[in-house]
Amino acid sequence: MLFEPQYRHDNKAARVAMTLFRLTQAIKKMTQSESDQAGLSPAQIQGLLFIYHTRSDVASVGNFADMIGSSHVTAVKIINGLMEKEFVQKDKHPSDKRITLLQLTEKGFVMARRLQDWGSSLEEVMSQMSDEVLDHLELGLGSVASTLQKNGHLVVSEPCLGCMHFQPNIGDGNEPHYCNLIKKYLAHEATLKECPEHTPKLRGE
Missing domain, CATH: 1.10.10.10 (Winged helix-like DNA-binding domain superfamily/Winged helix DNA-binding domain)
Structure with a gap:
């Protein structure tokens, strides 16, 4: 139904969804052009x-x-x-x-x-x-x-700061930070990298 014009006319969610779909097509075209220049997909x-x-x-x-x-x-x-x-x-x-x-x-x-x-x-x-x-x-x-x-359709990777599992500055030496998820102390440089397990803190935490 998403591709039916009359359906989109009467359905705001469908109109927005089609706009997002068209944007993905445009972004795909733009990134493909940049990728061709690098000789990679x-x-x-x-x-x-x-x-x-x-x-x-x-x-x-x-x-x-x-x-x-x-x-x-x-x-x-x-x-x-x-x-x-x-x-x-x-x-x-x-x-x-x-x-x-x-x-x-x-x-x-x-x-x-x-x-x-x-x-x-x-x-x-x-x-x-x-x-x-x-x-x-x-x-x-x-x-x-x-x-x-x-809904399980997207993974958002972010650095440690702002993650509910991250405890900054509780360790010593070269690994001052701690991750409660993996039960491991981390160097500061490591916390600046992205992590697919990043879970944003709830407001007020």
Whole structure:
């Protein structure tokens, strides 16, 4: 029914949903153009940036699959393609051999650094809007993302700050922070990386 014009005319949720669908098509076109310039697919670039920005102990194949909304098999194929280009290497998780962790090679690290501006064409479009419009968009799209996340359709990775599991400055030395979820002390640099298990604090906490 979403693609039926008359149905959308009488249904606000359907109109918004169609707008979001059309936006995803436009974003796909824009990122594909940027990816072609790098000689990689959008999924491969997402893989490199996922490993680059994610805390090393949670940069797994499974979490990558969740992040891009794909099956585990598809994620493995993407990573294997990056391994063939000598951008990525795999290692077993030290405490759970069932989990495969991903690391950038030196060559992959250089490429990931080069890709930090990937997606800039979309940012340039957004920068043409007024602050007032962006404020409304941020609020509305935040609600969409939150609902999708609650329904299991979206994984939102963020750094430790603001997570209900994060306890800052309770340790000593090189690992001053603590994560209640994984029961582990963390270096400050590690807490600045993204984590797919990030759970925002409730207001007032």
